[in-house]
Amino acid sequence: MRITAITLGITALAAGAALADPVEPMSVKYDDYGAIETSLSGMPGDAVEGKKVMSSRGLGNCVACHEVSALADVPFQGEIGPSLDGAGDRWNEAELRGIVADAKKTYDGTMMPSFYKTSGYIRPGNAFTGKAGTEPLPPLLTAQQIEDVVAFLLTLKD
Template sequence: MRLTAITAAAVLVAGTAFADSVAPDSVTYDEYGAVEASLTGAPGDAAKGRDLMINRGKGNCIACHEVTALEDAPFHGEVGPALNGVGGYRTEAELRGIVANPKMTFEGTVMPAFYKTSGFTRPGDGYTGKAAQGEIEPILSAQEIEDVVAFLMTLQDS
């Protein structure tokens, strides 16, 4: 019985956190693409953000960006700018906006929008070659965006 109560409480807490998240189509960007308000109302976890930065199935930020603090992870890219020191010259709001949808800040960027579910031109269903069916999920959840931003804010030295 005790295990059931603990499980029920965990589900309730997780459901509440999800319910309080800003939906991808409801994110408010300022004129420069920054997102002032947290997408979840909860602080990000920098350690989880670090893991997302190197996770080839999720964020995979190092596929395009070099990050010296992540030198233990192989194959850093050179397509995007190096992120060394980015937490020292970008605000949390700017980083949140760039990770959520970089096209709001940099119109012609090839960086994908990690928190977007609509407005695509012919989205595909993974690597199947078929059109997506039903609703499209964002690449990262609202909390994962906050986690990546928390990690990026730790990158203070260039």
């Protein structure tokens, strides 16, 4: 009986680890409108961590371009992008995931960076400085950080 319980526990841990394998940036499946239906990390997002990613200059720094009233303690919020107040009412989880991962799939010509992309960049740097990075580049955010940002955005209701 005890061996069966241990075996079941190990099997459950292995299954959980398999679910936690992140989708690689080049393997992400976007729908026709740029939404991503399934989690990139296989794990639920953490809204508290998402708030940190959005407000940290070293991570997502979303407030550099967007105003978010729930982040009123973060100074110098941007006005380039739309206000994210009510984002959880305007977009569903799959749409938010797609927009955060690569907004250009939803909004052609947007200035928003692609946070979960590793190649396909327009890189004029070599023509000017010779110092442009070579692809594939690391994504700006991890799969889990994308899920965390989405979890936080879903809390922003009107």
